[in-house]
Amino acid sequence: MYPLTINNWLTQHAQFRPDHLAFVFGDTRLTFAELNRSVNRMANALRTAGVGKGDKVATVLPNSRELYETFWAVAKLGAVLVPMSPMVRGRGLINLLNDADSGLVLTDTAHAPFLDEVRSELVIPATNYWVIDGELSGWQSYPVLWQTASQTEPPPPDLASDDLYNIMYSSGTTGSPKGIMHSHFVRSMYGSLFANAFRIQPESVIMHSGAIVFNGAMLTFMPAMFIGCTYVLLKExxxxxxxxxxxxxxxxxxxxxxxxxxxxxxxxxxxxxxxxxxxxxxxxxxxxxxxxxxxxxxxxxxxxxxxxxxxxxxxxxxxxxxxxxxxxxxxxxxxxxxxxxxxxxxxxxxxxxxxxxxxxxxxxxxxxxxxxxxxxxxxxxxxxxxxxxxxxxxxxxxxxxxxxKDLIISGGVNVYPKDIEEIIIRHPAVAEVAVFGIPHDDWGETPVAAVRLAIDVSLHELKDWTNKNIEARYQKIFAIMLTDEFPKNVAGKILKNVLQQQYHETIKKAKGAPS
Missing domain, CATH: 3.40.50.12780 (ANL, N-terminal domain)
Known part of the structure; x- marks a missing residue:
């Protein structure tokens, strides 16, 4: 059976739709032909560094033209992409880069110092640290490598559908990170099935403003290239x-x-x-x-x-x-x-x-x-x-x-935070809300609501209003915590475990305060 792989998608669009606008980032506007030549240069530069099928190429980059092109250059070589959040530091970088068996890393001058701090503990060869935006002591200059590389197609790899394309890490903060593996077949399914589900056409214009190192970006990233429409990437x-x-x-x-x-x-x-x-x-x-x-x-x-x-x-x-x-x-x-x-x-x-x-x-x-x-x-x-x-x-x-893990069990009854959040958000003073559980001597656990207000209201009034609108006794909130800004990860998800810690710290301070 013919393998379902993504390594030739860009090549085909460059051949059959060369003048269609493919990629926009800031002032950069590339047709499929121009994008393909640039990606070929990256792929050939990587080949010169010894990168081939199955080798792990890591990135520690914010949204950029180079990050976008790495996705397709790696695919053309049959190598494995390991995109990482540029917010990861210290032990997190060591955990992720080493766990992935990374052979080469691309970053920029803003993030290179964080890698320099941990180089002695990384498995990456000394020559395989590349910086994409200029020259830096101890680093390979990607602009120089790109300029000298060929823009012709690299030799096609011998790929099967189940060959690995990328490893996505959800977190780098623990001692045992989990790298989620996706094959060329899986990414082919992302391209074809989500293009169908989202009614994406060759004339569509897709914009993405979140970080493309996260898997959610692939929901339109892959369909855009599969279909051959315009992809507009914002820095943030x-x-x-x-x-x-x-x-x-x-x-x-x-x-x-x-x-x-x-x-x-x-x-x-x-x-x-x-x-x-x-x-x-x-x-x-x-x-x-x-x-x-x-x-x-x-x-x-x-x-x-x-x-x-x-x-x-x-x-x-x-x-x-x-x-x-x-x-x-x-x-x-x-x-x-x-x-x-x-x-x-x-x-x-x-x-x-x-x-x-x-x-x-x-x-x-x-x-x-x-x-x-x-x-x-x-x-x-x-x-x-x-x-x-x-x-x-x-x-x-x-x-x-x-x-x-967010389920609250109060008095032996399951309490679902989302049910309470749907009630609290209806109050006109509330702009944002997150409900989490805390230990309770009588009930085992009890709900607490963290809120960000749009307009002033007393927390006592808001708590009373909420509990009057909650039918089940076991769902009634124990307390409300006011916050000016919710703690969120780089993907925009609210970190309820951090809210729990903040609540406990607030209670400790209140108990320790002089009367």
Missing amino acids: FVAQPVIQTIASEGVTHTILVPTQLVSCLQSPEFTINTLPTIEYILSVGAPLLNQYKEKLIERFPNTFYELYGLTEGFMTVLDKTVSTQKTGSVDRPIWFSDMKIVNDDGDELPTGEVGEIIGRGPFLTSGYYKKPFQTADALRKGWLYTGDLGYTDEDGYLFLSGRK
Whole structure:
């Protein structure tokens, strides 16, 4: 059978659609022919350094032209990409780069010092440290290597569908990082199936403002190249430039995480009347509270999609055609995928009962790199155990209840933070909310709400209002914690464990304060 691989996608577009605009980053605008020549230069520079099939190429880079091109240069060589967050430092860099068996790393002058600090503990050969934006002592200058490299096609690698393309790390802060492996076949499925699900065409213009080192970016990154449309990459997310770029570039498709959507919705310009080219806005990364969904659907009719999924590979997509009828849902599994809701024993639960979401399909990881025991725990008989809780309605639509680890058990009863968050966010003074559990002598655990206010309100008044609107006694919140800014990871997800720590520290200080 002909292998399903991604190494020749760019080459084909350069041959058959050479003059179509392929890539935009700042002032850089490249056609497919121009992009292909530049990527070939990178691929040939990597070959000169000894990079070949199966070798690990790591990046510690923010969004940039070079980071984007690395994805495709590595594919052309059959090498393995290991994209890392540029926010990782110290022990995190050592953990990730060594765990991945990285053979070469690309970074920029801003982040090179952090790598220099840990070089003595890294497995990377001394000559394989490249800096992309100039010259630096002890580093290879990528601009020089690029200038001297050939722009012709490198020899095609002998690839099979299940050959490894990338390793995605979700965290570098622990002593045992998990590298999630994706094959060329999986990325081919991302390209083809998500292009279909999101109605992406060769004439589409896709914009991405989040970091492309995260797997969520691949939801449109891969379809853009598979279909051969224009991909507009921003350096970072800032609401006003995002809105301006949608207008100036005629953007049709964009992904935003919930915290970014909330920020955009604060602008009166974020509406279909001022941004008429938009056909698709995807919310991904965390559940979007219903109040914001409703506001987004009102401003952008027939454009809202929501995706639930894991880097490990199970996905559901809420289509724009049902987003108004199933606002609280994340829809059903995408093509060729299956889903079950199961109890702790792995038995399937009936409609309406909350349990762990498990799934299978063509996006599934082949496992965690060098972690056979953790792989066996997550992947059981072809099913991915997600660690997320949810239930299905009578039509088979999935509704999320939260992370298994975030579940609050109060008086022996399961309390789902999302249910309480949906109530609190309805208060006009609340701009953002996150609910987490704390220990309680009588109940075992009890809910606490962290809030960011849009307008002033007393916390006592807000707590009373919330508890009056909560029907079940066991769901009533114990306390409210005010915060000016929520702790979030680089992907925009709220860190509830940090909120818990902040709450406990606040209580300790209050108890230790003089009366």
